[in-house]
Amino acid sequence: MIKVLVSGALGHMGRIVAELAAADAALELIGGVDLKEGEVQGAPVYSSFADVCEKADVVIDFSSAANLTNVLAYAEKTGCAVILAATGYTEDDLSKIAEAAKKIAPFKTANLSVGINLLQKLVREAAKFLGSGFDAEIVERHHNLKKDAPSGTALMLAESAKEGFGGDKRFVCGREGMVGARDKREIGIHAVRGGTIVGEHEVMFAGEDEIVTLSHSARSKRVFAAGAIAAAKFIAGKPAGKYDMQDVIG
Numbered sequence: 001m002i003k004v005l006v007s008g009a010l011g012h013m014g015r016i017v018a019e020l021a022a023a024d025a026a027l028e029l030i031g032g033v034d035l036k037e038g039e040v041q042g043a044p045v046y047s048s049f050a051d052v053c054e055k056a057d058v059v060i061d062f063s064s065a066a067n068l069t070n071v072l073a074y075a076e077k078t079g080c081a082v083i084l085a086a087t088g089y090t091e092d093d094l095s096k097i098a099e100a101a102k103k104i105a106p107f108k109t110a111n112l113s114v115g116i117n118l119l120q121k122l123v124r125e126a127a128k129f130l131g132s133g134f135d136a137e138i139v140e141r142h143h144n145l146k147k148d149a150p151s152g153t154a155l156m157l158a159e160s161a162k163e164g165f166g167g168d169k170r171f172v173c174g175r176e177g178m179v180g181a182r183d184k185r186e187i188g189i190h191a192v193r194g195g196t197i198v199g200e201h202e203v204m205f206a207g208e209d210e211i212v213t214l215s216h217s218a219r220s221k222r223v224f225a226a227g228a229i230a231a232a233k234f235i236a237g238k239p240a241g242k243y244d245m246q247d248v249i250g
């Protein structure tokens with residue numbers, strides 16, 4: 001049995017992940033860590049990693065990018081693998097993750113749904129196929145509680161489009177005022193927030209008299225939680241190194 005500790009266990013995502021982990025015969029939910037007090041699926045929720053009594057094989061982190069240092073420190077101390085599912089990491093955070101990957105197995109993805117990971121591949125292919133005659137613009141829509149913008153997934157899709165186009169692109173997040181004609185090197189990214197939208201991403205390639213649109217819509221947060229469970233099973237016992245969702249579905 002793979003022993004799982006859920007970081008951010010009392011949040012929206014953490015609770016669903018804990019529910020799925022508790023119901024999965026291959027996993028044992030040993031508890032959670034959260035700033036809030038409570039318990040999850042009958043397991044203890046600790047206020048810090050220092051209080052966790054049992055050793056986990058995998059930490060699934062759905063807390064916050066701001067908690068990265070604590071999560072990595074715990075994983076390095078105990079040698080467990082870690083699913084970094086929070087979004088909003090800075091360049092400095094990404095360097096810390098790369099450094100940690102020399103000793104442990106961090107699994108990082110801005111989106112744990114299988115569909116989005118397919119979309120990533122399709123966007124790369126589309127950009128390669130359509131080429132410089134097409135302008136790529138990304139629109140993402142999320143619920144009104146989301147803290148970071150644009151979404152980590154939108155940035156991931158923008159990177160895929162950039163790769164497909166062969167580089168030489170820059171990301172422009174939103175436009176306002178007299179911005180002038182669109183520069184061919186731009187990939188526009190636009191964030192819409194409202195209500196309870198789980199997560200929608202649309203990548204538009206606009207060319208001369210034709211438009212190709214690729215999109216994905218998540219209808220429930222359970223798709224991300226299910227992806228986290230699949231990732232936990234994949235990463236348990238893996239050697240040190242950086243992993244992502246493409247390794248799981250690839």
Ligand SMILES: NC(=O)c1ccc[n+]([C@@H]2O[C@H](COP(=O)([O-])OP(=O)(O)OC[C@H]3O[C@@H](n4cnc5c(N)ncnc54)[C@H](O)[C@@H]3O)[C@@H](O)[C@H]2O)c1
Pocket residue numbers: 007008009010011012013014033034035036062063064065066067084085086087088109110111112113224
């Ligand atoms: N990778 C994906 O597929 C995916 C999918 C959905 C959400 N997310 C990301 O997951 C994160 C959580 O989303 P959510 O909707 O569950 O948010 P949420 O606010 O409902 O839950 C976050 C939980 O983490 C706890 N927390 C925050 N900082 C902490 C800290 N330093 N130590 C311990 N606990 C801490 C909070 O108390 C809260 O209970 C966000 O960054 C979100 O963007 C990623």
